[in-house]
Amino acid sequence: MMNTMTTETLVAIAVPLEAELVDRIRAIDPSVTVLYEPELLPPERFPADHSGDPDFKRTPGQEERYWAMLNQAQVLYGLPNESPAGLARIARENPRLQWVHAMAAGAGGAVKASGLDPETLSKFRVTTSAGVHALPLAEFAALGILNGFKRSAELARDQAARVWPELRTPTRLVNGSTLVVAGLGEIGLETARIARALGMKVSGTKRTVEPIEGIEKVSDNDGLAALLSTADAVVNTLPGTPYTEKLFSRDVFAAMKPGTVFVNVGRGTVVDEDALVEALDNGKVSYACLDVFAVEPLPQDSPLWSHPNVLVSPHTSALSAAENRLIAERFCSNLRTFLDGGDLPHLVDPVHFY
Template structure:
């Protein structure tokens, strides 16, 4: 069942009911709150910035971890959350906050998550399937597609152009007598695990550089510009012909360690791996073995099975690994883009239309 096809009708506004209330649960610029208010004058937007932690950087949805509310402020915050029909963000940007508001607020019908892959947090909340039918959760999927795709292309080009080796030589002030050739992007083949919005944007950029692209999708239907589309069980077969493999898949029980020993065994020596999906999709022990034997020539990793990446992980020190601290989706435009996405969805919600990117209440993607 596609998350895009799930109807919003069980949570649609009721004619003649009191005005819809939207509460801003996470830090947000005042001008973006006003843009949400401008969607419909009949909607009451509840926003009390003094109850929200200050942002430390653009799109810092959790805010400063040192922020503490007084007892009175904490009561005001939860009174605000529990008076709303719709929430912009999870309370306290946490699974526990989501679980609490679902339990305490019987009028709540819709929560819009800041993350593209909010299914993991929804699952971690322990909220029942019945409650998730009452309170639908939508994600910000798509907002992060371009920055993630650009990061993925950077990772591919790093691998093709040997930037890790160049950096080592530069630090050593070494000018090798024997020159080592690089590989061309044009004519290279990229396999993308997960041809959703992020995967398709990655494919678009890859094709612009002359690469060919294959990939996996739940429904293996042809996609224009993609050489071959297959289901995930055929990933080893596709990967056998790859110069680079890019993961954009979310973390679910069905994707856990999908890129593991079977996939690595199928790769040609020197294949590039980029992960901008979820860390649990890659078997990190198998990846380390593949790096050691040269099957994976370079790995560009923005996500990890455990985050923050433990200090003892060999990935930190591997010469052919780039570690990014789960920041590749961040951009200065993120808050604006999410607010615009929410405003668009709010119009659909008011009209009783289906909302895109709803978290599946059973499979959590």
């Protein structure tokens, strides 16, 4: 679907954003009018707090103004109220809507949760901020690998107990070890780049199997278990879809070498967490660095909280002080493409929600 508008394009800012970044969007083209009323948007509690302060409440009049603003626009920056329900409402109420740019890299889950039918979803496009988060996620994955190889959890326990072990335990060399990346997309390839800089050999999975420079073996997800049989570490970057649900099953964990380091920066639903706990307990997984979980916030009764060889991160590894700027720059590039009638990148598949 090409943008056939020849006059004014209305862009509404639906989520918190700094005024100077809004000005960058305005500067893309004279035909662009940006609808931005910061008093209708919740204040950020930290950089890139796209949902804003949960205690923020609009008055009835402000709520009416917020939705009136969004319903004028052909393009939205952010999901309304940063929620699937907001996306569902704007899809029903705004017949002009052509494109929504989501803040998340994995916005397919929110689109699916909106409950919109395929016919409604076909009337507009949703793009994600995929790629913006690749570097911070890859750095976090490298942290997880190094933590596992260098026994950081054991060191922290000894330090807390003020124990100086009589017998020194060697650590493992990352250099020369083998990493498997489940999901060789932008995040996976950035993870592979950093891993290779550390001297690791990297293989991985991709939906379309094809040679990739610097990657030793490429398989689809059906071949994941075979790749893991020789891996020293594995990083999951896969999104949550019906096709990746509990991909890391008991059988897949059983295929790993004893002592494998496991890192998850993709989606929690890709992992059978009961199977992961079993793998941690039986030594197949020596250490797990987890930024995402099947249920978030992680339930208080989850054994992952207290497992001695698990690092729990509250789904924050992608955050950086530069995130708002990077997403706005991505949106500006996409907006130029939209105005020129080009193909928008990083579209959410309305069938597979990928």
